[in-house]
Amino acid sequence: MSLAQLHYTSAPEGGSDAPGARFTAVSPGVPQGLLKEAEALLGYEPPRDAPPHPSTAELAALPRALSHTVLSDGSRLLARAVCTGVDHSGRWCAFHTHAVVIPPGAGLPGGALPFAAWEDPRWAGTAPADGRIAPLDALGAVPSAAGPLGTSALTAFATTRSARLAPFLAAVREVCEGWHAHGGGAAGRLSRVFLVERDSTDVARWLALASAALPPGYAARLTFTTYTRRPGSAPQQVVGVRPEDLGAPAGRGRPEADGYVVLGDPGQPGADDRAPAVAGPADPTDTLRTWAAAAARVWLAGAPEVFEAADALPDGRLSAGALACAALAGGVELDADGRAEAAAWARLHARALDPALLERVVAALCAAEGPRTATEAGALARLLGALGMTAGPATTAPLGALVLTLAVRTPSAVPELPVARLAGLPAALRQRLADDLADELRAGVAGGGADGAAGAPTLLRVAGVLGVDCADLLPGVAAKLAGALVADPEGAWGPAVEAVLEEQFELRTGLLSSLDAKAAEDPAAAARLTAVVPLALTGVQALPHLRMCAGAPWLPGPAEGRVGALHAALRASGVSPLAEPLVLRTAVRLVWGDELPGAGEARRMLDGTGSDAHRVAGTWRMLVRAALEAPADDAEAPALAPELLRCFPDAIGPGPRSALALLEFAGALAAGRAPAPWVERGLSLRDAALRHGPVPPPVLDRLASALAYGLLSEDRPDGELYALVHGGDPGLLAAYATAARGERVGERLRSVPAYTADCFAAWTSLPGATRAWDETRTALLEKVARPAVRALPAPDLAEVERRLEAAGAHRAEEFRAWQRESALSRFGRRLGGLGRRS
Known part of the structure; x- marks a missing residue:
């Protein structure tokens, strides 16, 4: 053509x-x-x-x-x-x-x-003299080995640009992939790469480096120019530009202002103040970064034939793993990320790879120097597990030795330890490793390794492979592992823990016992653990607290079903609270959490389990608090108080005992069962309770309310009003006034003449006894009694007078005078208003 x-x-x-x-x-x-x-x-x-x-x-x-x-x-x-x-x-x-x-x-x-x-020498430097064009059927050839684009020249050039090589290769690949993904358009995240070079030959070298690393299809369609004075308007993907032209305005403006990647030689005058020190894709993926780093190392090693070798592998040269494997097999040294990628890729393709190639890759992985990352260690362990029958001892033995050594040094990096493969290593090799690593291994097990308690399971599995005796360390490991699991179930549980528990019965037994003790200390944390971690609780161990927490459907829920949930939790424990009272404490904390049960719930708990279990478990304290801290309108709290005093006479201290006695009295008074004297006994009980410390406010409120309503009743014993007035207790007097102003009293005043007469007689009694009483009764007569009497119909009003006459003629006369005073006051106010209007 x-x-x-x-x-x-x-x-x-x-x-x-x-x-x-x-x-x-x-x-x-x-x-x-x-x-x-x-x-x-x-x-x-x-x-x-x-x-x-x-x-x-x-x-x-x-x-x-x-x-x-x-x-x-x-x-x-x-x-x-x-x-x-x-x-x-x-x-x-x-x-x-x-x-x-x-x-x-x-x-x-x-x-x-x-x-x-x-x-290519076929380029013409001048136009044809006669205007006739000679046919051209070929252009471009394999660069001369001694030319500027030969392998030696390109390797030397790559060495001078080593800091920029990997970012450049990543940038060019991203440009190409964006072009391919959008049907040949530059719609990718990165659309152009600017190369700042003074010599256009150096730009051609950059292009040669990229073209060798890319597949032929990408390299054949990569657009470029090795030189332009107007980089901003250049339509190519890779644009060569001299330093002084980098900011030249044209087309879409300054290249760096457009956000495109700019690469250059830091040794050139004017380059560093325009281009980034290391340029490349703004946010390359880990895979792209690893591929570019491996490709750069291939060029720095002068081994471009590795790219062709990678093409012969599954996935081809654009696969970071395939390129990394080909590089290792070709003698190119890689960093830890590259080695990890090679190991991961080789694991996935172990059956398809040539055994000789696989052996070279593994040998290179084992011989690599420098620090090993956790990612690389894990990838090597998984590679060893995948080799199986596809590799011989010459391949698996050095890799197994490396994996065991890394597992001792960084146990959390190899949680998926391939024990079956490691156990098949030659006995002499395992013995040598045991001699070399025994002290370090036991120290790691005892201290949890560099990774803490989470690393101990892997170390124990290594000890099992190498035959290092760590039986004396198992109790400590179990305790530490239990603490880690309760504190962070998702983080502490993993394949290594699961595997070691299956392999070592003693550790599993010790761990479950420790977890049972942790469940008794913090049931909520144990419930979270068992919801996340698949612990097998089958076996002869009792584990009552842990069984109760496992899959517990009795976590805090509706109040009406919590006592039933308590009994379900106790049944799940597998033991009776009479035989093991501490399970009662665990069950109560599971069901109620940080809340207190209601007084009614506390009564049913006490009836259902008996006092002995509560006494030993210490949950009687929660029952006492449930009674004393119950809201003042909880009708069941006073009934709970005498039961608690009866069941725990020696356990309850003086303060709570006095408060419960006060609560019991308040309940009896509210129910009309308290014997006289009310005020004297109530205040005496209150003062006794306060001498032992603070009394819960609901109990004090309940007492004050019961006394106030008792004193406002028609059935109050003689002398109780006198005790109220002369007792001088401001809190009780205030509660009396508050209750009298309530709707409950107001409704009776408006509907029961006998009650109206009784209140009037009470509020006109003992005038001048105390200033506080005079202020209180006067306010009640004016603000409570007068509006109610004013609203009474004539028959009810007559009944009030008749009742007062029966109590004494002076009472009825006082009532009529009080009414006339009221009428005169209204009339006076009316006259005063007329005077003001005049």
Whole structure:
């Protein structure tokens, strides 16, 4: 296939001295539209510092612009532009551009890559003298080994740019993948890469490095230009730019302002103040970063054949794992991330890989120097577990020794320890490792290793493989592991813990016993643990507290069902609270958590389990608090008080005992069962309770309310009102006034004449006894009694007077005078209002 060619040359237009350019030769059949589009891509501007009359040597040093660009019809334009001196006037730069058109979907003949045309001698430096174009059926070839793009030259160049190599490869790959993912458009997250280099040959070297690392399909379609004065408007994916042109305004503006990646040589003047120190994708994925690092190390080792070897593996050279495996097999050293990726990839493809290749990869993994990360250690352990029958002892023995050593040093990094593979290692090897690691292993088990208690299970499994005796350390490990599991079930539980519990019966027994004790201390934490961790509780161990917590449906719920949940929890424990009273405490804390049971719940708990279990378990304290801290309107609290005093006479201290006696009296008074004297006995009990310490406010409120309503009743014993008035207790008097103002008293005043008469008689009694009483009774007569009497119908009013006459003639006379006083007061107020209006 002969390539269509274009020759574009600077020349004066119309015979004038003005600069200009035109096509000087074009292959037949090239569409006019393509020529018009290509014309904007084929010009050349010399560098800003180019000499006005360059010599032959200076011309050779000027940058060459090799460009590869996609046109609108899908064809691609591969062109080389060079400066040829000055034009006939001696004032303007002269240049010549030779270009070929690659049809849509086709490539260069022979599969050559576009960058390889850099040093092709078939590029023309001038237009054909007669305008006739010689056929061109090939362009681009394998670069010469001794040329600027040979392997030795590229390796040396990569070494000088080592800090920027991996970010550059990651950036170019992201550009290519964005182009492929969007059907050939630059719609990816990263659309262009700018290369800051003074020498265009160095830009070509960058392109050669990238093209070798990428698959041929990517490299063949990568668009680029090795030089341009206007980088902002360059349409290619990789743009070579000199430092002084990096900020040149054009098209879409300054490249770095557009957020594109800029790479360059830190040794160049003007580069560091424009480009980032290390450039690359703004946020590369871990896989992309690992691939780029491995590809960079391949070039730094001078082994580009590794890329071809990776292509022969499953997933190809774009797979970070495949490239890492090919690099290790080819003798290229990788960092810990690269080795971890190689081990992970080899595990997935162990059956498909050539055994000899797999052996070389494993040998390189084992021989690597430098620190091992947790990620690498885990990947190596999983690789060993996957090898199975696919690898021989020459492969598994060194890898097993490495895995065991890493497991001792960083046990949490290898939770999935392949015990079956390790147990199959040669006995001599295991004995040697046991001799070398025994002290370190036992110290790690005793202290939990560098990873704390979570590392001990792995260390115990290593000890089992190596035959190191750690039986004396198991109780301590069980206790530490139990604490870690209760504190953080998700973090502490894992494959290593599960496996070691299956393998070591003594550790499992000790752990479950420790967890049972932890469940008794903190049932809620144990319930969270058993909800997350699949503990097997089958066996001969009792474990009553742990069984109660496992899958407990009796966690705090509706109050009406909590006593039933308590008995369900006790049944789940498998033991009777009479035989093991502490399970009662665990069950109570499971069901109620930090809350107190209601007084009714406390009564049913006491009836259902008996006092002996509560006494030993210490839950009687919660029952006492349930009674004393119950709301003042809880009708069951007073009935609970005498039961508690009867059941725990020796356990309850003086303070709570006095408060319970006070609560019992208040309840009896409210129920009308308390014998006289009320006020004297109530205040005496209250003062006795207060002498032993604070009394819960609900108990004091309940007493005050019971006394107040008792004193406001018609059935109060004689002398109780006198005791109220002369007792001088301001709190009780205030409670009396508050109760009298309540709706309960007001309703009776308006509906029961006998009660109205009784209250009037009470509130007019003992005038002058105390100032507080006078203020209270006067306020009650005016604010409570008078509105109620005023609303009474005539028959009820007459009944009030009759009742008062029966109590004494002076009572009825006082009532009538009080009423006249009321009428006169209203009349006086009316007259006063008329006077003010006059």
